Amino acid sequence: MCGTERSSHSIACLSNGSRANLPVIDLDPGNPAVFEEYWRRMGDKCRVDIPGCDLMSYKAPTGNVCWFLLPELEEAIRRLHRAVGNAVVDERHLVVGTGSTQVFQAALYALSTPASHKPIHVVSAAPYYSSYPEETDFLCSRLYKWGGDAKEYDAEKSGAFIEVVNSPNNPDGCMRQSVVNASQGKLIHDFAYYWPQFTPINSPADHDLMYFTFSKCTGHAGSRIGWALVKDREVAVKMTKYIELNTLGVSKDSQFRTAKIIKLLCNDYQKIGLNSSNNFFEYGNRVMAKRWKNLRDVIGRSDVFSLPTFERQYCCFLGRPSRPYPAFAWLKCKEEIEDCGSFLRGYNIEGRHGKRFGADAKYLRISMLSSDDVFYDFLDRLSAIQTFQQ
Ligand SMILES: Cc1ncc(COP(=O)(O)O)c(C=O)c1O
Incomplete structure (x- = not known):
């Protein structure tokens, strides 16, 4: 608290x-x-070398729902969550995005209903991450619109909603759970800061749609890699479609670098354990x-x-x-x-x-x-x- x-x-x-x-x-x-x-100290351990003929395809050699996800990145992300214990990864589809900023927008698209005559409300308990309203309303979508503070949201009166739960929360650092008490809502869990440097890890998060970002996990914001763990296959398919139409996939170079860095983290953890800087x-x-x-x-x-x-x-x-x-x-x-x-x-x-x-x-x-x-x-x-x- x-x-x-x-x-x-x-x-x-x-x-x-x-x-x-x-x-x-x-x-x-x-x-x-x-x-x-820290990464300066790691020197050449994370250096990546990509020959001109490598990683040229839009596609990744994978049978995944997310057809542009590099298998080595998928393996590294699943291994990292298992090691840290911050999220359930079994029986979850993994969708990679250009930062979790894109993953969030793909999730809004996937959870809204194109056939609906009214946009679905997107809410989050104040104080909420300042980009949620900006990203939600930027394109004046007919699918979704910003609905404000989740604590004030009256689902009986205002209808279907998507609640974004950011835990620990940006800006105040508090651990959070959903606050709108109604069954017709859908949830997005933003776990950008659910890593041991920022907050104690108490159990593996287990929600329908959770997303994470490499930006805050290791500090490599410039690589622009975020990912979602998604229970429902159809939701993962729709998120992938959004990213396909938005950026036709996600940089393979960035995915490759991310995989290399995460692999190093996991190898070091296995080899040297925790008691070392x-x-x-x-x-x-x-x-x-x-x-x-x-x-x-x-x-x-x-x-x-x-x-x-x-x-x-x-x-x-x-x-x-x-x-x-x-x-x-x-x-x-x-x-x-x-x-x-x-x-x-x-x-x-x-x-x-x-x-x-x-x-x-x-x-x-x-x-x-x-x-x-x-x-x-x-x-x-x-x-x-x-x-x-x-
Ligand atoms: C709560 C939260 N979610 C998502 C993001 C987006 O991160 P990125 O697009 O770098 O993955 C940020 C960035 O500051 C954030 O604070």
């Missing part, structure tokens, strides 16, 4: 003049630069834990901000208790400050505004995934914010 930690002291402040000259610290995007150091998830968990400790120390000395708090839980993968260390800090400003985004912009700190997540302007989402330089500059600057000044 999430709670709130409040601070009670105050610290030295910056004058208006000195603030204007500060370089901008941009913690709006969730670019996962935090893991680059060479294990990616152990490393990632320690790095995130350190960042959260440092952030909480700074917030604890300020009387301006608060953060959600999380209880320690047993992580089945790490084999020890761990706290959630979310990819984002859901920063809340004290009562007198109406707009946390504008307040921090006054110190040249950029985050993502609470309203974009269907929440109050008192909240700002701050990325915890930036490079060390940016993150520790941010902490220094935050430390210098003493009190609220209008």
Whole structure:
């Protein structure tokens, strides 16, 4: 469960003049630069070499529903989920996409009914990931439309819906379950952050349509690989059709690289186990834990901000208790400050505004995934914010 930690002291402040000259610290995007150091250490172990004559076909040599999925990627993904214990993979179809952004849109298409005279509502409990409304309504589809906060959704009145459950949730890091209490709804589970560096793994997720992303699993956002585990064959077929018409498959080069990196993770885990900073998830968990400790120390000395708090839980993968260390800090400003985004912009700190997540302007989402330089500059600057000044 999430709670709130409040601070009670105050610290030295910056004058208006000195603030204007500060370089901008941009913690709006969730670019996962935090893991680059680990992969730099891995050196050539993950280097890929693709001869000019390889991976040229649209198709993959597979009998899969997802006809462009490389068999080595499928094998690597199934092996990874079995090793981490975060999702049931048996009797599931695997659909690969160009990032989970495409997988999400393919899922919306697959779960809506073309013959229906009204678009199906897509809802998610606020604060929800800011891209859900944007992606849902971008093409003004006749199949689906954004229906807002799932907690407010009245299925009796408004009819069929798709609920997106993001767990742990971007932006606030809380573990979630569906909230609309009605049988005519369909569910999409977005597990972008259900990896041991961000949250304790308590059991393998087992839902009809779940998706994951390589972007947040290992930090390789640039490869643009996401995947869905789908129970129903027809849904997997429709998702594949969407991706076929949208991008005619998914880059084989990226799939190949992803397979290589995931295979390395699994081999290392089998060979060296967890008790080494060479294990990616152990490393990632320690790095995130350190960042959260440092952030909480700074917030604890300020009387301006608060953060959600999380209880320690047993992580089945790490084999020890761990706290959630979310990819984002859901920063809340004290009562007198109406707009946390504008307040921090006054110190040249950029985050993502609470309203974009269907929440109050008192909240700002701050990325915890930036490079060390940016993150520790941010902490220094935050430390210098003493009190609220209008
Ligand atoms: C909750 C959530 N889902 C999905 C995505 C999309 O990730 P990608 O398209 O890189 O797989 C993100 C990216 O930040 C995210 O935070």
